[in-house]
Structure formats: structure tokens, C-alpha cells
Amino acid sequence: MKPFQFPEAYQALLKASTEQDTKEIPLLLSTTNFKNKPCLEIGAGPNARIAIKLLNSNQPPSHITCIDPFNTETINNLAKTRNLQTKLKAIKPNNETTLPFKDKEFNITYAGWIPSNLLKNPNYLNELIRVTKNHIIIIMPGPKGDIPKMRDLILNNNQDTKNESEQNKKQELKTLLTTHFKQQGFQVNTEKQTTLNLNFPKLETIFNTFHFFDFQNNLTIENQEKLKSFLEPKTHNFKDHLYIFHAWKE
DSSP states (O other), rough: OOOOHHHHHHHHHHHHHHTTTIIEEEEEEEHSSOOTEEEEEEEEOTHHHHHHHHHHSSSOOOOEEEOOOOOHHHHHHHHHHHOOOOTTTOOOOOOSSOOOOTTTTEEEEEEEEEHEEEHHHHHHHHHHHEEEEEEEEEEEEEEHHHHHHHHHHHHTTTGGGGGOHHHHHHHHHHHHHHHHHHTTTTTEOOOOOOEEEOOOSSSHHHHHHHHHHHTOOOOHHHHHHHHHHGGGGGTTTTEEEEEEEEEEEE
């Protein structure tokens, strides 16, 4: 079997994440009231999963604009098939670090995932602040769970070249974000968190998924075997920890 690329890895991860709707979405909705608010979603993905769940929740936003560099046409076609043309639309960004919107155009900006290199870029964070009136909410990968353990096992296995641990990297990013937004006059809460159990049907699927997402299909044979040994007992109960980074101004 060929290694997974993005479409296969994304669909496998989505299918395994059976607790996202029962844990992740309620956690997101607990941060503030989304009802009748114009919202911006960063990086919606081809299924616009979070946007559609929010629009069908008991706190439906007035409308959601998704900015996504890869899935604009797919999301807009999905909105048509779901009869959500007036509630959901997707547009492409002009570039990676600026947003094509007016100042304070959205009450809420949220994201299910933003690459860490963008979150470390103060110019990008200031763009999020510029287009947002009240709430910036980011679902972040947490320092607990199996992903930090997995990455440390593979990437930090050589004591001579030991890198900083994944837990420390995640804590440093949380500190960086908290400091930046507080300096801009926001209140910040990072206490909301949960752990999702991911149910992959077999070792081959979980291996190919994380081999792509976390290691870009680029591991030595020795490290591939280490990855398989780590993942085999976690095939049906891989634990994915996340927390909500919430910055707001009233």
C-alpha cells in the first residue's frame, strides 16, 4: 500500500475522531455565545466540519466566512448542497500572513488548527486582532496525550542531538500567545481542555496517518518500526489532548 497523502490521512483522522462532535464542539461553544454573530473560520478543511456543526447548533452564527487556501471551491459547493449559501462561504487568502477583511469585521474568529509558524508570527496575530471585534478562539494541540510522546520517541531518540521536548514546545507556544494578546489588551483563558479517544480500525491506518501528518512520510526504517511499536497498542484508543486558547475584549 502506498503511503498516505493529505486526502487519505485527513479522512482517516476524521473518521477515527468519533468524539470530536461530543467533546470538541461543546468545548468550543462553551467559550462564548456564537448566536447571530458574524464569524471567521481560519482553515476550515474540505468538509467545513466545525462551521457546519456551529450552524446546526443551538448557537448558530449569523454567517461564517471560511478562509482556506486549498478548499474554497469544495466548501462553497458543500454550502450549496446543504442549502447554506447565505450562511457559509469560503474565500482564498491573498497571502499567508494577511487577511482580506475590514477592521473588526467579525465578532468571533476561530480556528480548529493553525500552523505553529503562523502562531509565532506577531504580524499574523495582529491580523487576527485587526479583523476581530470581540473573541479569538483557537483549538490547540495540548501537551498531554499520545502525540507528544510519539514525536519525542522518534525525534528525540538520539541523546547526542536531543531536541526540546514536545511538551515544552507546546507550553512555550501557549506562553507566547498569552503574552502577545495580553499586551494588546485582551483577557486570556487557556483552562478549557479535553482528551479525545481516536479509534483507528487497524495498525496500518494509524501508522500511515501519523507517518504523514507528524513525519511527512520521511522516517528511516528503524524509526518506522519504532513508530509501529508505539502505535500498535493504541490502535483503538489513541489519546489526542487539546485545549482552547481564548482571547477576548468586550
